[in-house]
Amino acid sequence: MTRVLTRSDLEALLEPAACLTALRDGFRTAGTVAVPGRRVRTDLPFPGTATALVPGLLPGIDAYTVKVNAKFPGARPALRGVICLHSGTDGELLALLDSATLTAWRTGLAAALGTALLAPAHDVLGVIGAGAQAELTLRGLTGEHRPRRLVVHDTDTGRAAAFAARHGGRVLASARAVAEAAGTVLLATWSRAPLLALADTRPGQHFTSLGADEPGKRELAPDLLDAALLVVDDEELAARMGALAAPGLTRTAADATLTDVLRGTRPGRTSPGERTVYAPVGLPWQDLALTWLAWREAERRGVGAVIDLLG
Numbered sequence: 122m123t124r125v126l127t128r129s130d131l132e133a134l135l136e137p138a139a140c141l142t143a144l145r146d147g148f149r150t151a152g153t154v155a156v157p158g159r160r161v162r163t164d165l166p167f168p169g170t171a172t173a174l175v176p177g178l179l180p181g182i183d184a185y186t187v188k189v190n191a192k193f194p195g196a197r198p199a200l201r202g203v204i205c206l207h208s209g210t211d212g213e214l215l216a217l218l219d220s221a222t223l224t225a226w227r228t229g230l231a232a233a234l235g236t237a238l239l240a241p242a243h244d245v246l247g248v249i250g251a252g253a254q255a256e257l258t259l260r261g262l263t264g265e266h267r268p269r270r271l272v273v274h275d276t277d278t279g280r281a282a283a284f285a286a287r288h289g290g291r292v293l294a295s296a297r298a299v300a301e302a303a304g305t306v307l308l309a310t311w312s313r314a315p316l317l318a319l320a321d322t323r324p325g326q327h328f329t330s331l332g333a334d335e336p337g338k339r340e341l342a343p344d345l346l347d348a349a350l351l352v353v354d355d356e357e358l359a360a361r362m363g364a365l366a367a368p369g370l371t372r373t374a375a376d377a378t379l380t381d382v383l384r385g386t387r388p389g390r391t392s393p394g395e396r397t398v399y400a401p402v403g404l405p406w407q408d409l410a411l412t413w414l415a416w417r418e419a420e421r422r423g424v425g426a427v428i429d430l431l432g
Contacts, residue, residue, distance in 0.1 A: 122427050122428070122429055123214045123215065123216060123217060123427070123428050123429070123430055124215065124216045124217075124416065124419055124420070124425045124426070124427050125216070125217050125218075125425050125426045125427075125428060126216060126217070126218045126219065126415060126416070126419055126424070126425045127219055127425070128219045128221070128222045130415075130419065130424050130425045131218065131219060131222045131223065131226070131415055132222065133424065134414075134415045134418045134419055134422075134424055135226055135411065135414065135415055137230060137257075137260050137261050139414060140226060140227070140230050140261075140410075140411055140414065141230055141233070141234060141261055143410040143411065143413075143414055144227065144230055144231050144234055144407060144410055144411075145234060145383065146410075147179055147406055147407065147410045148231075148234070148354075148379050148380045148383050149380065149383055149384060150179065150180050151178075151179055151180075151380075151404070151406040152380060153180055154178045154179065154180060154406075156176060156178060158174065158175065158176060158177060158178065158404055158405030158406055159174070159175055159176075159405070160172070160173075160174050160358060160362075160402065160403070160404075160405065161173045161174075161175070162335050162336070162362065167193070168193060168194075168195055169191055169192050169193035169194070169196075170191075170192045170335065171189070171190070171191060171192075172188075172189075172190045172192060172335070173187070173188065173189050173190075174186075174187075174188040174190075174403070174404075174405040174408060175187045175188070175405060176405060177405035177406050177407070177408040177409030177410075177412070178405070178406055178409065179406050179409050179410060179413075182209075182409060182413055183208070183209040183210060184206055184207060184208055184209050184215065184409070184413065185206075185207055185209055185409060186204050186205065186206055186207070186405065186408045186409045186412050187204070187205045187207065188202065188203070188204045188205075188220050188223075188224075188405070188408050189202050189203060189205075189220070190202035190220055190221075190224070192335075194311045198221050198253075199311070200220070200221045200224060201220070201221055202220035202221065203217050203218065203219070203220050204216075204217070204218040204219075204220045204223055204408055204412055205217060206218065206409075206412050206413070206416055214430065215416060216412070216415075216416045216419070216425075218412055218415065218416075220408075221253075223408060223411055223412060223415070224403075224408075225252075225253035225254050225256070225257055226257055226411055227403075227407040227408060227410065227411045228254050228257070228331060228401075228403055228407075229253070229254040229255070229256065229257020229258040229259075229260070229261060229309075230257055230258070230260075230261040231354070231379075231401060231403075231407060232254065232257075232258040232261070232307065232309075232329050232331055232399070232401070233257070233258045233259075233260075233261025233262050233266075234261065234379070235329060235352065235354075235379050235399035235401065236258065236262065236266065236305060236307070236327065236329045236399060237262060237263075237264075237266045238379070238382050238383070238389050238399075239327055239350075239352060239382070239389045239390055239397040239399055240266060240304075240305040240327035240329075240390075240397065241304065241305075241325060241327065241390065241393060242266065243268070243303065243304025243305045243327075244268065244269045244270055244304070245268060245269070245270045245271070245272060245302055245303040245304055245305075246259070246262070246268035246270070246271050246272075246303055246304075246305050246306075246307065247271075247272050247273070247274075247299035247300060247302060247303030247305065247306040247307065248271065248272070248273040248274070248284065248290075248299070248306075248307050248309075249273075249274050249275070249296045249299050249306065249307070249308045249309070249310060249316060249340075250275055250307075250308060250309040250310035250311075250331075250332070251273050251274075251275040251277075251280050251281050251283075251284035251285075252275075252280070252309055254309040254331055255284070255307055255309045256284075258307055258309070258329070258331075259271075259288060266305075268305070270290070271285065271288050271289065271290030271291070272290055272291055272292075272293050272298075272299050272302045272303055273285050273290050273291070273292055273293065273299070274292065274293050274294070274295060274296055274298065274299045276310075278292070296308075296316040296317055296321075297317065297321045300317050300321045300322055300326070301321075303326075304325070304326055304327070305326070305327045305328075305329075306326065306327070306328045306329070307328075307329045307331070308328065308329065308330045308331060308332055308340040308341070309331040309332060310332045310340060311332060311338065312332055312338065312339060312340050313337050313338055313339060314339055315339050315340065315341055315342035315343075315345075316340050316341070317340070317341055317342065317345060318341075318342035318344055318345055319342065319344040319345040319348050320344075321345075322345060322396060324394040324395070324396060325393055325394050325395065325396070326396055326397075327390075327396075327397045327398070327399075328341060328345070328349070328396075328397070328398045328399075329398075329399045329400075330364065330398060330399070330400045331401065333363050333364045333366075333367070333400055333402070334362070334363060334401075334402045334403055335362050336361075336362045336366060339367055341364070341367075341398065341400070342367075343367050343368070343369040343370040343371070345396070345398070346364055346367060346370055346372070346398060346400075347370065347371045347372055348396055349395075349396040349397055349398040350376050350377075350389070350390065350391075350395055350396065350397045350398070351364065351365075351372070351375045351376050351398050351400065352375060352376060352377050352378065352379055352381075352382060352389065352397070352398065352399045352400070353365070353375045353378055353379070353399075353400055353401060353402070354378060354379050354380075354401035354402060354403070354404055355378065355401075355402060355404055356374065356375050356378060358402040358404075359375060359400065359402055360373070360374075362402060363400060363401075363402040364398070364400035377389070379399070379401070
């Protein structure tokens with residue numbers, strides 16, 4: 122039997138603190154699995170791309186995920202797809218889940234984790250791109266990293282205004298204005314041209330860039346990436362389709378992965394005046410980490426429709 126979990130089901134089942142714990146544990150241990158995850162992406166003869174992440178694996182979980190997404194930047198929502206949760210014992214399809222919701226949760230909360238590890242405590246958080254991932258990042262920031270003030274910019278002025286109203290922030294007219302006002306800046310856009318360069322920033326700032334997750338997408342200029350301490354989630358993927366693939370970039374490697382920083386094998390920020398960047402691509406095991414939480418809680422509470430695909 123297969124449990125189907127919709128967006129509303131997932132919003133009822135998932136809880137930020139538990140998800141952050143699962144993601145933190147995953148960053149520490151995911152590299153020990155025998156089969157590495159793959160991220161496959163292709164252009165389409167339509168105004169979008171297709172992406173598959175397979176397999177999502179973590180030590181101690183006898184299951185795996187396969188995620189298939191359609192990405193159409195001009196659509197609302199721009200991402201649609203499914204995550205399949207399969208048993209590791211016999212391949213049974215345990216659950217089908219809305220991938221847009223899971224992706225927003227795992228991406229936004231992993232961004233919050235990276236931001237909290239690398240950013241200094243700042244009163245003002247800047248958001249460039251006021252979508253679902255920014256929402257989840259803000260929800261995941263706690264303690265000293267929970268901003269007292271918020272500034273936001275989005276090319277959709279209505280969406281920016283709504284985001285600012287929900288979170289008590291104010292709308293600014295440009296990405297540069299956000300960088301001028303904020304100490305920590307979150308970028309979560311579809312941009313294919315850099316939104317910020319080194320000259321738009323100042324020493325001590327932190328930038329989390331979620332948009333550079335497939336070839337051609339760019340949020341930060343090469344001179345800023347060269348100057349900053351750059352942390353990624355996976356160095357090979359970052360070089361193939363993420364921040365390290367940026368044209369004109371001098372460096373060929375990141376300074377660390379988030380796993381390195383969490384394990385203490387490489388330092389994160391080492392001085393108050395250092396610029397830092399966290400630029401993830403997104404990894405298959407992150408889908409499993411949150412899918413497993415959601416499915417187990419759904420089984421316990423009886424949430425979601427149960428169907429027999431073989432019937």
